[in-house]
Amino acid sequence: MSTLAVHDHGVESHDHDHEHHHHDTFLTKYVFSQDHKMIAKQFLITGITMAFIAMTLSILFRIQLAYPDKTFPLLHTLLGRFAPEGRIDPNFYMSLVTIHGTIMVFFVLTAGLSGTFSNLLIPLQLGARDMASPFLNMLSYWAFFLASVIMLSSFFVQKGPASGGWTIYPPLSALPKAMPGSGEGMTLWLISMVLFVASSLMGGINYVSTVLNMRTKGMDLWKMPLTIWAFFLTAILGVLSFPVLVAGVVLLIFDRSFGTSFYLSEIVVQGQVMPFEGGSPILFEHLFWFLGHPEVYIVIMPALGISSEIISTNSRKPIFGYHAMVYSLIGISVLSFIVWGHHMFVTGMNPFLGGVFMITTLIIAVPSAVKTFNYLATLWRGNIRFTPAMLFAIGLVSFFISGGLTGLFLGNAALDINLHDTYFVVAHFHLVMGSAAIFGMLAGVYHWFPKMFGRLMDEKLGYLHFWLTFIGAYLVFFPMHFMGLDGVPRRYYAFTEFPSMARWLSVNVFITWAAIMSGVAQIAFLFNFVYSIFWGKKTTQNPWGSNTLEWTAPVEHLHGNWPGEIPTVYRWPYDYSKPGHHEDFIPQTVPYSETMSSNLSHDFEDNEAGLEAFKKWQIANPPREEVK
């Protein structure tokens, strides 16, 4: 809490503030840092690293899918026993998909995305010196780091990493005999995830309390940028749902290691009758998806928040329907807790329950639709500036539409009968979650890079990166819908055993090469990112002409963010292109008294005195031309 007290003393002391003992060493500045901006960067760089690893894994299994009957000596050289004779082993294929999914969903799109931008933006956009608990914040990062290391270390155990899919349904994940990955690999997966959840909880609690308690003067909830709303609701979702995953995981650990039967019953493995009785695998599925569904919104909501901000800033227009945007975020958050059963329509769950979940699921599509329409309305009659961040934000909207619409098929229990666990589902979630959220993250990186590193990324390379990735992602995921509609299951090592599926081999080759192209395109990003950190063009304080508070902080990073007093907020963050104002943006820190010519009576809704003053001013200055 010491951070709160800063403005009491350090008005002119600039580069040194509250922690008087200080003078950062390398260790406290870059490693065990408690500064939210540094922690954000740590999350980002770890997240990007994990993303590249997970992407490489996906290229490996895409090669297997495209060329199931070819051998690649290189694979043997690289992977050793996991690719005997240059072909990926079927069990290792399963490990690849499992770890790819786990890393992407949790380590990249949850920790990498929320961790980076919640940490960076919550204090900066709300006008706080730091997080409510900087220490917890640091722990959160290091628990995440440890979780990442443990997850990756599972590649070095004898039998390979966990391989039961990222959903790790028991009994497959509970019986080491059922597949090699269910041995030590699974144990490591479980340990890693427990740490991950701990990290996520520490982060989430911090975000929630910071948003609730540490907003600067004038920053009431309805003046918060949509980014903050999104991070705030995401953190609440995480805090409420991740513990359920831990419960599920702990019971699984008991089943695996202590002979309990929470999820196991009437099992005969390889001819051997097992002693488990009375458990239910369905119980695990409920626990898993009780987190799992909110999790997908934990992934997408920050991305939506980020793109709201970026689209508004770069359209030079207020976000359309700010209140509706907030209410639909709230609606999505609440509803996301009562739809998890749509992942379980055909699991043997009571069909009546399936019917109920189908109703709730399709209701959640309404707020999602509202958000989409509001984005479109924001672009309408804008004055759009295509920064790379803006391109990625537009890409996000496109993916969110394409992938969201297929949700209407899957959310319909009757249709899901034939679509469940096929490539249709793969297409759905890679568009709506995978691609959309990654684009949100990339948009955020391009947009707030100057805030993080004080330099700008190269725009041209950003353009190249965007187009290759955008086109690539559609080329990869669009054809998968049709494979799904032909009944091609996901998580199949090879389609060679079915003549009906072998027809899709040429499509698989195409998809694999599109994936490789998009993968290579990420090198443009990586290069741009690293190069710009050191040699990028120096940025100005507010490079995008943005209204939010973070751009009122100096470019150089200070512990405590603002050298003097924390700025006060007077207006909402979306006064772009307001008629009557000489510039096309009015930062939140500009009081209405300084912008008389652009004020609207609407601006004084709950401010009697202000309205009166404004009325008087209007009478004194009759409008020369009617402003509509």
Add this chain to the structure above:
Amino acid sequence: MAFKNIFRFKTLSAAAAMLLFGTATAMAQTAPAAPAAADGDSAMWIGVGYYVLLFVLVAIIVGIVGKILRVYDLTSQIQGKKPINWNNIMGILFIVFLIAGLYGAYWEFTVQGTMTLPEAASKHGVDIDNMFMVTFGITVIVFVLTQICLFGFAFIYRGSDKRKAYFYPHNNTIEKIWTVIPAIVLTVLVITGFFTWKTITNSNDVKGDMPAMNIDITGHQFAWEIRYPGKDGKLGAKDYKLTTATNKIGVDFKDQASFDDLVADTIVLPVNRPVRLNIIAQDVIHSVYMPHFRVQINAVPGLPTYFKFTPTITTMDMRSRLDDGKFEYLLYCNKICGGAHYNMQKIVRVVTESEYEAWLAHQKPYLNDALKKELKMVDANQPQAPAQNRLALNN
């Protein structure tokens, strides 16, 4: 502007070259030709080198193009001309993407769309397909309109210094409209979907219909065991504890009904007769997936599940409809279940009633000689395992 073309052309052609050469190089070798160690190694590294070189080449080209662009920009600034207007270029690219993308989507629908499953071969499958078409119609319209708006707006309202954006923070009427309309459409989808789902999952025999015949399917790593009831039409009870190498699915022979049960290798179904598949798994979760019949339900250890449906098109009929003499209906596993998950299939054949009777007469009894022998031995000291017929949650 001309440079825009060079830029795009070069990167695109480099990408295309990669695609072209990529598949045909030394990296891949067909399976049987296991390379001699030393030889293969150098071939491999040559292959790797080739790709690295290709990548470096592309990177250099990108770098050069970048430089050219910068020089071009600078010179035009010196000459007092306007620099490249990237806003315009990106706006135009979006419109190009929109058109190419819509055409691409159309192409996919017409080409790959026709590769999807044939018409439903079961009664409820027809309802599902109708639902599908309705949903498809609605979503395609929304898809096209919203993508056109998105990229269209991006193009039309691309930035310029001359304009100012239109300050338009909200409009409650419009917002109400586009909340209510999706809500109505979704309500329609939910209601029809709900009733379709209810009829499909209804386990009671429909009045007037033939009672469903029962077939028992047991999944284990990595195969399916099929059991038909004998003359009595009843499947004997099971107890997983009785599972042995000969009594593969643990049939309980204290139940008389099990004596005449039959094992089968293929699933053969008489056309137009309701069947009820009784499904269980022994080791891990599997899933009975029969896409042509629009049938899927998981096979769960400890939790019996079932699926009731009526096949309506015989295999022969389907073969002639599809003009594919080798067509077979299939049942395959659709829940990740281990290393050989990708090959856990059974052929399903739908035949006429008489063909079915003839086929059934040839099936072997589950209680074969080996099992009889084993049972005599086991029966004497078998512990009295209570017959545990746990009810499926969905019964």
